[in-house]
Amino acid sequence: MTALTLSPRWSRRIGNWALNLLTYAVVAILVAPVVWLVFGSLQTDSDLANGTYDFLSPTTAAFREMWDTVDFERYFVNSLVICSVAALLATAFASSAGYALARFRFRGADTFSLTVIGTQLIPGTMFLLPIFLGFIWLNQNTPVQLYDTRLGLILVYTAFFTPVAIFLMRAFFVAIPRELEEAALVDGCSPFSAFVRIVLPNAAPGIIATYVYAFLFAWDELLFAATLTERDSETIPIGIRTFISNYQQEYAQLLAAGVVATLPVMVAFFATQRWLVRGLTAGSVKG
């Protein structure tokens, strides 16, 4: 062997290093925009506009100003209230329905998954237009006020997220061995108390994951929020849109608003990541 040719072992090593480098580069590209979001929010508007970035002396001025510029607090509180309540209702419905689907055989149980997939085929605007007309009609003809109220969005989100939540909860309930319940029944539990005392505690990770899932989706929802609200119950995505159209030059504040809107999601996500990722990928892997 001459000195210039590489031994197979070395060429494989170099190939491995190249692939490692490629992997790091890809991950860096995926993460970079998020890093930029955080860095940018700690700069001043003029630094961002002129490209004179100063990463050594960050300032939190943008975070303080942004609350006043678009009354961000209103959007933030609306989002928190609407999303927590809607996720709670969807999870409560999904727990009972998911349990029924996992444990009891009845007609139509098999077609359920198909129906859940079916609901995904309907464009949001298909529900939205009649719901919009219906809300307006209620406002004009009855004392029930749903247009531009938190209650209206809560109802819509609950209805919207319950099917997928049931799908998730069913998978978690199926994973709990039936023998646990049977043992409780033998020991003299009623079916209901077996559900409350044995099944629910075991399903807790699933319930939390489903709650977080519904919360994340509601937090991210824009179509209904953009069209069924006018002022009082506008949520964060609408606030961000208002920011972009009216305060385009306040770059740092825009990014700061983005950071604040991401924080609750990030906390919820990483606190429950284990269960959430398992629950979401399990369905698609079994396919």
Place this chain on the structure above:
Amino acid sequence: MLGVHIAPTIAGIYVAFLDVNLFTFHLLFRAPFVGLDNFRAILVESDNPLRPGFMDALRNTISYTAWTVGITLSAGLGVALLLNRRFPGRRVCRTLMLAPWVVPSFVAALLWQFMWQSDTGIINRILVDYTHLLDDRPIWLLGENSIWAIIVPTIWRGLPFVILVFLAGLQAVPDELYEAAAIDGAGPWQRFRYITLPLLRPLIAIQLLFGVIYSAYQFAIPFVMLGSNPGPYADLLMTLIVRQAFTNQLIGYGAAISTLMMIAMLLWVAVWYRAFRRDLVAAA
């Protein structure tokens, strides 16, 4: 549970046959019934003023969906293969790559909208000022480039979930298969082509099915980045529907396009089912 989905859908289809406009809006569901007029305006009447906007949005939606789904799935598979190897920092990389997924899509849109800015955005700074790859600063958020300004963030945000699913699938492939193939003299490409791809086919099928549906119904990213009127190069069917229904109060017209979209998706599911029926049976 199903009532909350089916009843409004049927009502929505009914609205597609009504002439709800600025003058009849106060009548709500009792607006004049005009039969297929809304559909005719979109599909048949070539001189209808609403038609060019619809054709633009249709063309943009098709290319937006094709590009986002195509690139997200192929890049997602590639990155999953990279992350499935043994290398230093594997655990950290697998957590870090979730970052785009944790950011809500409206924040992703806000962030990219800022990065795409022609004069002050970081993308042009890198391409023009730092690396001199381009001589003059492209305008990303207007004109022909604007469709890419919404495709790229959609791919960026969609990648982590696809990678997660493919990684889970890759880990389920038994090592013995690769070892046996290697002993029989199969190279890396042959192992990928004849072991990995066939075993991942059901996963690819499911991702393809939902990827197309979610892309076609994407609203948040184009709306936050480009507003309610993204212009003829980036207007999607969803932004068109919302603009016509809520800014111009042509609610029946919006409902008609929604109905057509739903029919298109049903057709897509039928095509998908014919193509992947074998894999569904294999998976079950």
